[in-house]
Amino acid sequence: MTRSFFSRNGTRSGYQKQARYSAFDLFRRGLSGAEWPRAWRSRDPKSSYDVVVIGGGVHGLATAYYLAKEHGITDVAVLDKGYIGGGASGRNTAIIRSNYLTPEGVRFYDRSVKLYENLSAELNFNVMFSQRGHLTLAHNDGAVRTMRWRAEVNKLEGIDSEVIGPAEIKNLVPFMDTSEHTRYPILGALYHPPGGIIRHDAVVWGYARGADAHDVHIHPYTEVQGIDVENGRVHGVRTNRGGIATSKVVNCTAGYSSLISGMAGVGMPIGTFPLQAAVTERVKPFLHPVVVSGTLHVYVSQTDRGELVFGASVDPFTSYSTRGSLEFIEGLAGHVLELMPSLSKLRLLRQWAGLCDMTPDYSPIMGVTPVEGFYIDVGWGTWGFKAGPVSGEAMAELVATGKTPKIIAAFDLARFAEGRLVGEKGAAAVGH
């Protein structure tokens, strides 16, 4: 990190230069009582930008950050219709892993894990990436076979991943019922030590602060209402805060990505499904790894604060509703107790839902579109958060250079017309 990164002055009055975060500075400001400056600036949109990124979640902010930092393109605006990180970035269950099924998927997510591992230092913002290990349970021999398949592909790609048996699982998760007498006995698991959880909001804020330090403009509460396309080229966007002229627009939205692409006249092979999640009250830490069961449609992790975070598979119908259902928490609780029956007195505290853009092959769509200057980074289903850094890095490279980076080449929009689907159904269906 160069010093100049944090010494750049803001352009508007009232903005102090970004302060470096460190234990020493915490101590110094604690003593002096000096306030911390804004993490990112608030300002009015300009009438034009070189690049407009739609969506102020981890994907959009990371794209803007890498555009500015790696490619020197700083005349960038990030627009969001709400507060930043309020969509899928703030509603997911913050699991990071790279133990996918296809070599393309593994390489892509492995790059993301590597970026996440260094993100706290890179952004000077602790994103609390806790690599506590990730267990995907297998309850039948078919699942064991799939886990072995993933492990073999992972190992060939250099990823730490192996199939372990019930005794080792019990050792890692003493609360787990690994006996043979359950309804769905646990036969084994795919164990992925580098997987873990992260503080999702911190990733969003860290990228926002990092982008802002490079003079990227972040505009929350700025809703895109139209995209101007003429002769197959992007000319600008229309928002509730006025029009913005630009020749490059990156769609980094989730839940509404097909609507935004539709504004540019680009159709998306996407269905939007709600995905629900819930947390319990806090208890003292007892669960270290992330536990996932595809058969039971549930995944569980415990935050540093002590809450258990639960997720499941997407609802079986398309909808834009983010309200939770009673049936969801009933089924969820049943499945959690199937795995860990001693938790029956633990109380569920809160439930919520987010929106997932599902594609036919359970893989994202990244790259160019038939409209020149309109780029997409969408279709992130239930696996978008873990890919934030690598998507941002690759999309920034694409927008800056006009060339599609190899790491995302397999995920282009044209694959649906040309029959090159990426087979991640097996690893992504409930595979958090």
Next chain:
Amino acid sequence: MSRGALKTGKSMRLGRQPGEVLDRSRQFVFTWNGRKYPAFGGDTIISALSAAGESVFSRSFKYHRPRGLLTASFLDPGCNVQVGDEPNVRGAHRKVEPHMAASAQNAWPSLRFDVKSANRYLERFLPPGFYYKTFMEPQRLWPLYERVLQRFAGGGKASPDAPHGYYDKRYAHPDVVVAGGGPAGMGAAVAAAEAGARVMLVEEEHELGGHLRWGDEEDLAALRRLGEEVARNSTIEVMTDSVVTGRYDGNWVAVSQRSLPRVEERLIKARTKTLVVAPGLIERPYVFQGNDAPGVMLSTAARRLINLYAVKPGERAVVLTANAEGDAAVADLERAGVEVARVEDARNGGDIGRVRGGQGAREVECGDGARIECDLVVTATGWTAPTSLLNMAGDKPFYNPAAARFFPSRLPEDVLATGGIAGDGSLDELLEHARATGKEAARRARGIGAALRAGIPQSTDGEEAPQDSPVTIPDLPVNGHLELFRGRTHGIVDYSEDVSSKDLVAAVKEGYDSAELAKRYTTATMGPTQGKLETVNAMAVIAEATGRSMEETGATTWRPPYAPITLGALAGRNFEPVRYSPMQPWHERQGARPLVAGAWIRPDHYGDPEAEVRNVRKNVGVIDVTPLGKLDLRGPDVSELLNFLYVNKWSNLEVGKVRYGVMCAEDGVILDDGVTGRLGPEHYLMTTTSSGAAGVLEWIEDWLQTYQPDWRVHVTPVTGAYASINIAGPKSRELLARVAEGVDLSTEAFPYMNVRTGTVAGVEGCFMWRIGFTGELSYEIHVPAAYGLYVWEALMERGADLGVRPFGVEAQRVLRLEKGHFIVGQDTDALTQGFGAGISWAIKLDKEDFVGKPELVWQGERDGYFRLIGLQPHDGSVAPPEASQIVEGKTIVGRITSSRFSSTLERSICLGFVAPHLAEPGTTVTVQLPNGERITARVMEHLAHYDPEGAKARG
């Protein structure tokens, strides 16, 4: 457990109070942190401890500050305790029981002396989100820092040995659910019941009555009258210690019932016609320095302690009051013998600056700077409307600054609100509003009920939708109230999360300047009370810091559940069905090893799967294949349907013939396979894979109902209606001949791929198919399920001299692998299109249309797809584990999908997928084993390793 004698500190227990809930005839002992304490029946854990002079019940989440009693209710954030193996018990709500073992959470080594309270002195160095600003480098030390942070995390302890209790659910269909059993809820319930409605009245506390319970003689008299009215109405079901936790779409209401004997908690799912929301108001804490010291409490808490539990809240008090509740608290305190040193009346400019005292309040600095010694500080600064259920019903409550609280704005037809959440007024005015609301709720329920029934054909004329006119609900007055959120100093806003107003201001200044961002950054409102105590104060502080109004700031979203509910109650009993075939008792007697296969439990093997394989190849074996999906298809258009769903042709199938078919989805990916036979001109029996049975039924119904609703086809799932047995081996014809009647089994009369109906072991109506998954001469018979075990036993008995033996799933897997039959889902995956699986012979692209045709046409024109092939390792003693990858250098060019050692061929055999350039028979490929070793294998000419010509099955 308990040490020492009964704790006999200074007793704070008062004489008998008119409204007390204690049963003084029942006195007993319980333990708190290992020490014995006395209690009366009716005491809560915390009231009994308070009566014994205790005032510190927990340590705070972040700074480990001592915390005492604040609300004396379910919400009390400082009163969460551990009871045995149950964490986070609401100590100010849970009734204490004899010998109960309660202990403090989040304190070490003891509640009095907590080492981590040293954090308090570091507070200035630990601003909100301090953890985002440090521990970034070196990265490798973060796990260590994380462990330290985790140690400070609060909450109770889960135990791996906690037993899973008995939980059940109840479904209810009341006309009206009333959420809240205070005077308004009681009045509404009575009025609704009198108007003919069946009512469920749900109250969070242990008794009905709300604030009347801790009121004066007049209030108590009113409560008695209301109680009698409720009791007179037999159509009101009263549930106390229960709470409406959620209102979901279609007035699907979740009720947590905690009052049942010997049941921890029960979930009631009520499809109510109307919901009356009457939760009353929650008293709001006041933000000032020291507002979380033990001894600082709300006026309602002081009044509850005195009037319900006969506990003197302190010796010398200062009261800050802005309303009648505060004034009443002053009167109660004086009556209870507490010295009220000073009353600060906020309506006349009175205020509290700060409270001093480490372990408990010691001194108050009043608004005018006067310092007063006291051990009790009581505040009455206003109310929060718990609008959670209204939000869940789609309402967006609005803020009224004159009353300093939120009110309902626009409710749907089936949700009404009454009581404090709707307005103020005298008790009579409230009751008038409540009664009108209850009557209107009953009226609307009648209308909704009639509308529901209108869709059902009635045997008589049916009832007309009621035409009665709406009940006029009077407007409730709204009392003015000062907007009192924060005083002149900073204090705690969120007690559960240890978030102060200073923290919120700091967050806003750092740019986290919307309600949602500030909440996420500081974690305010994310703790056990979920904002019910702190949301409005948090908003007010954020509004103040941003210079925006309360309306502009807006609240964060209230999400279900309204009150936390145990996982046990939500889960209820496990209703995941387990399916067994009728022959299961026989399998168990033979010591079959069970295999969980989806919903079914099947025999994996009977001890020696290799011997089972050999016996099928040499003599005859029988396998229980009951889980095989079976669909009975009838109607003139069945052949159209089959032609459309399968990739192969069906129009020319004669009666008495069976055919193997493959189904693909729209994307050309193989969905299922199986054999379908034509039993009559318009009658077919379809079999599917065992795991695909339910999915294929849905698939067929989906196409029939949405794409071709005019096709005349009836589909009946009959999987469980028939027990299915496969008889396989060279002696299978001889065995079947001994039990079958009326069917000529000779090859000429009953050739391969034919079906006959006949009698087996005296059982009529059995279907016999001549097919061969195992590669041997074999017959699959489908017997009415009730006779399954009988026929199975008959086969065993009659075939004893032929050497008949059962075989299980494992032997069948080997047999079919030898024969090269793939298993959908194992040898194919979610991307395997038809041509890749080697079934090009079955795919008839000349058919006009079928599901998946466009994709298959597309695939057929290209050549880049992986292919399913037979493989044999050069070293026949090595059977590579399934999922081993086929590699070229480090590049993956295929994988092993099935692999076994074949005792028939005395070598290992495999099926696998390879890239097109490796699919030529005779090619040598490299297989990487899971242990990293590499072996070579030869690509075979056929998928079948055994009898590729099929002579045996046809023989």
